[in-house]
Amino acid sequence: MTAFSSPANQRQRSRQINSDTHILLVEDEQDLLELLRYNLTREGFSVDTAMTGEDGLKKARELGKQLDMVLLDLMLPGIDGLEVCRTLKGRDHTSGIPVIMLTAKGEESDIVKGLEYGADDYITKPFSPRVLMARIQAVLRRSEGEARNENSSVIEIGSIQIDTERHEVLVKGEHVSLTATEFKLLSLLASKAGRVFTRQQIIETIHEGYAAVTDRSVDVQVVSLRRKLGEVGRNIETVRGVGYRFRD
Numbered sequence: 413m414t415a416f417s418s419p420a421n422q423r424q425r426s427r428q429i430n431s432d433t434h435i436l437l438v439e440d441e442q443d444l445l446e447l448l449r450y451n452l453t454r455e456g457f458s459v460d461t462a463m464t465g466e467d468g469l470k471k472a473r474e475l476g477k478q479l480d481m482v483l484l485d486l487m488l489p490g491i492d493g494l495e496v497c498r499t500l501k502g503r504d505h506t507s508g509i510p511v512i513m514l515t516a517k518g519e520e521s522d523i524v525k526g527l528e529y530g531a532d533d534y535i536t537k538p539f540s541p542r543v544l545m546a547r548i549q550a551v552l553r554r555s556e557g558e559a560r561n562e563n564s565s566v567i568e569i570g571s572i573q574i575d576t577e578r579h580e581v582l583v584k585g586e587h588v589s590l591t592a593t594e595f596k597l598l599s600l601l602a603s604k605a606g607r608v609f610t611r612q613q614i615i616e617t618i619h620e621g622y623a624a625v626t627d628r629s630v631d632v633q634v635v636s637l638r639r640k641l642g643e644v645g646r647n648i649e650t651v652r653g654v655g656y657r658f659r660d
């Protein structure tokens with residue numbers, strides 16, 4: 413085994429990535445806040461905390477581009493998490509900071525709203541530290557990848573290649589013929605693999621806001637797209653009560 417791939421070295425490298433990563437944690441439950449702070453710090457992240465939406469917004473404004481991520485509880489006293497998310501994503505200074513919402517079971521309608529305000533992901537309480545870390549790493553990877561791929565017109569994911577300029581899709585090197593709408597749907601989901609899109613977000617993208625399109629028609633498009641993609645169509649997952657995502 414080479415020194416480069418030894419587990420000790422890999423741990424060191426990931427710790428290095430984490431130590432440059434600055435997370436703002438907004439959570440009003442003291443016990444959970446302390447537990448999360450402990451786990452994030454132990455993983456090497458640099459952590460700031462806030463217990464109210466007001467304080468969270470204030471700290472996000474102060475830290476600005478130094479922040480790499482916000483972990484945001486939705487149920488907060490005063491300004492709630494949804495409003496915090498909407499404000500963060502609505503301001504130039506903070507709109508690029510990834511947001512992961514911390515939600516309770518049964519808050520699907522809030523999750524949908526949060527995603528529509530621009531949140532990048534969500535995790536449902538109770539969750540294990542291990543699952544949270546995996547989610548954080550996935551969102552960080554995604555936001556780095558997006559910055560890197562901004563100028564490329566080809567999305568490559570697993571055995572699918574999508575050329576957004578030439579409107580071509582290849583699966584394992586074979587052409588797949590899609591309608592314009594199916595193509596837009598696939599491009600949207602695959603451009604941010606792992607991210608959940610609500611039906612409303614999908615409608616706005618694929619029909620450019622055409623109001624007569626219903627949620628049901630999105631479901632119909634998804635069924636048709638999955639069928640045309642064959643085996644890899646299974647990567648398009650239904651997220652119950654929320655929307656669709658392309659598996660990471």
Ligand code: CA
Binds near residue numbers: 439441487
């Ligand atoms: Ca709370």
